[in-house]
Amino acid sequence: MSVIQQGTATLRKAKKAAVKTCLDNPFVLEWKTIDGEDMHFILQTLEERIKHIGLKKVETPRIKKRSLTKKQMERKCNTTTSDLPKEEDAEGHRQKTGWTDTSIRRQLAIGVNEVTKALEKDELLLLLVCKSAKPAMITSHLIQLSASRATPAGQVPRLSETIAPLLGLTSVLALGFKKQSDKFTEAIAAIIPKIPALEVPWFQYRTEAAVDFAHTGSSENEEPEQQPEALGDEFMSQKRKRMESNLSNVILQPMKIKKLVPNPNKIKKPPRKKKKVFSA
Numbered sequence: 001m002s003v004i005q006q007g008t009a010t011l012r013k014a015k016k017a018a019v020k021t022c023l024d025n026p027f028v029l030e031w032k033t034i035d036g037e038d039m040h041f042i043l044q045t046l047e048e049r050i051k052h053i054g055l056k057k058v059e060t061p062r063i064k065k066r067s068l069t070k071k072q073m074e075r076k077c078n079t080t081t082s083d084l085p086k087e088e089d090a091e092g093h094r095q096k097t098g099w100t101d102t103s104i105r106r107q108l109a110i111g112v113n114e115v116t117k118a119l120e121k122d123e124l125l126l127l128l129v130c131k132s133a134k135p136a137m138i139t140s141h142l143i144q145l146s147a148s149r150a151t152p153a154g155q156v157p158r159l160s161e162t163i164a165p166l167l168g169l170t171s172v173l174a175l176g177f178k179k180q181s182d183k184f185t186e187a188i189a190a191i192i193p194k195i196p197a198l199e200v201p202w203f204q205y206r207t208e209a210a211v212d213f214a215h216t217g218s219s220e221n222e223e224p225e226q227q228p229e230a231l232g233d234e235f236m237s238q239k240r241k242r243m244e245s246n247l248s249n250v251i252l253q254p255m256k257i258k259k260l261v262p263n264p265n266k267i268k269k270p271p272r273k274k275k276k277v278f279s280a
Helices: 037-053 070-078 081-093 112-120 137-148 159-167 182-194 208-217 227-249
Strands: 002-004 020-024 108-110 124-130 153-156 174-178 256-260 277-279
Touching: 037 153, 037 159, 037 182, 108 112, 112 124, 112 137, 112 174, 124 137, 124 159, 124 182, 137 153, 174 182
Parallel strands: 124 153
Antiparallel strands: 002 277, 020 256, 108 174, 124 174
16 A cells, blocks of 8 residues: 655745846937938839839749549549640740849848848948838847948838839848949939938948948949949048048947846746655
């Protein structure tokens, strides 16, 4: 006969919550949203340019394959070979999947990840971010990257809503134009003056070099092939001069100390001891 022996339960003291001390940024970085006439001008300029170029991603809808019954398998086996050319013709008329022009696609950086990589390599002339990106942390790191590269960047409402259907995509949270984008030179030159300067305390200079580049970018005397390279070099030289002349104007701020408590509302219960069973 089995006898259950009651064990003595001991209460454990609750562990102290682990608190981690870290340094916090004292500056608050926010996008300057472009509203009003400037927003409509930017969206309209991009819409007209993309429609004129005809850049779009084509995707064929996926057809789910269903399991065939015995009768359907017999009918399929009894089909004559005369139906084969029709199927081949139908496949030939189908449009190829992918981008309509890969060379134009390489001139753009679409999406947050692609834009981040392009900014790290200093390949962008202009960056536009959609205001509908949630949470805001998804695009907040692009402010510092754009300021460090002296790249004009701004937040445009309804960017994804307007541009994504034209490109055949579901959403476009970030759109960057690379320095070799000869197809978008006129659009970049028209949009850059509408972009407000980014306010980053440790980069206290306006991207005036980019604005100057926008005005010189649409010069008609240069050939279209040599134009992006020459203007890119001029833009880089102006940017270096601007950075060297403004390094002494940086005002340092004291760092803040922040304490992090991982999930302070969580209550840990002491583990229960298993009752031992002894057999007689």
